Amino acid sequence: MSNWSDQEIAAAREALEETELPSRPQGLLEAFKAQSAFAPDLAVAADAIGRDMALSAAVLRAANHNLSGYQGKIASVREAVMLLGFGGLRELVAEQFLDAPLAVMGSPAHEIRLRAQICARVCELLAALLPQRAGAMLSGHLPSVAPDVAHTLGLLHDAGAMLMTRRFRDYAALCDEHVHSDGAELLAAERSRYGFDHTLAGWLAWRDWGLPKALCRAVAAHHDGVRFLRPDQPASERTVAALQGILSLALRLAGQTSDAQWREQGPALLVALHLTPSEWSVLNDQIARAGALDPAEVE
Structure with a gap:
């Protein structure tokens, strides 16, 4: 979990208490x-x-x-x-x-849902492909992740952003202002304007839905792709690390990670997963050929 203050948690819970996903x-x-x-x-x-x-x-x-x-x-x-x-x-x-309120075509909620569906498809494919290519999984250092669990992670990882969109009318405009920024800048802007950020909103939602702690922690850290991927990774955090690795790669493949953020975190992420540049290139090709990145396939 991130180092959120009690004040931030209270602000998020109050703001999102009656907000539902569309x-x-x-x-x-x-x-x-x-x-x-x-x-x-x-x-x-x-x-x-x-x-x-x-x-x-x-x-x-x-x-x-x-x-x-x-x-x-x-x-x-x-x-x-x-x-x-x-x-x-x-x-x-x-x-x-x-x-339930509906996500109208073309609305910010609809766009978040579409991105989430693409991310879910990519996560599911990566969960099936990585155990054959990522050295960290081949060696058993990181556990494999069931494809349907990876799908859940991809589909709901940005539930916090969806909830923020429902709660704050200006949230979509704030995201547009930071579309080319790294995740840290967007989170800082959210905290400045609303008193909490969308990763906290998502973590609270996942926890309230009763989802496993490893999934909750992975979604809380989805803008910090290498937080749990360390050489000295304790056994208790390796499931979180595997989930975070899959999600971080999926977000990049789906075009949902800025170039600046990938330059900062991407190389360390590939090293932590023991993926060579050639293996990463092959994964890119496999995901593209599977049609997982085509919006028409998820509508």
């Missing part, structure tokens, strides 16, 4: 149709839900609430759907139809 209409319709079909299929429903930020968050929150008191946490939308079953899904999707 769903996209098509995501709601797909999920509703999947769980209302003559021969419903939970896997089809999970795929439909996994393409929508708000539905994924709601399903994970509901599933982890049902597991209250258990030490294990659910990080996969597919696992959450299987736990809830069709009865729980019907109730949840109906609530989203009635209550």
Whole structure:
């Protein structure tokens, strides 16, 4: 977790207390149709839900609430759907139809959702490809990450920005002002204007949804790609490091990391993962050929 002050945490919680993630209409319709079909299929429903930020968050929150008191946490939308079953899904999707504000096409919320979907696809592919190429995973120093868990991380890593967009009308303009800045400058501007930043908002949301601590810590550090990737990495933080490594690479591949930030953190990130320049180039080609970067594939 970042070194947030109690004042920042209190400000974030107060500002976001009644703020909800917006769903996209098509995501709601797909999920509703999947769980209302003559021969419903939970896997089809999970795929439909996994393409929508708000539905994924709601399903994970509901599933982890049902597991209250258990030490294990659910990080996969597919696992959450299987736990809830069709009865729980019907109730949840109906609530989203009635209550959730929608991410209108072309709005800042829609743009954040689109970027998140692309990032999720890239994270999922990287989780499958890196164990074959990254020396840190081949050697067992860093654990592999299940592709569906990586998808969750990519889809919801910027939930804090989505929440800020819903809460503050001028947030999108602030982001535009810092579109070519590194992450640290944007976070500083957010703290100056609102009293907290979007990584804190996201961390609070993830924690409240009951998601695993490793995922919460990775999303809190998604603008600091090498925070947990150190040669002396303690075993207790290696899962966070693997998650952060996948997310940081995905953000670069998806064009969501500024050149300035990549110049500062990219070389150290590749060294920490034991990825050579040639292996990094091959990964770039594989992701591009898979169509993961095409916005048309996620709409």
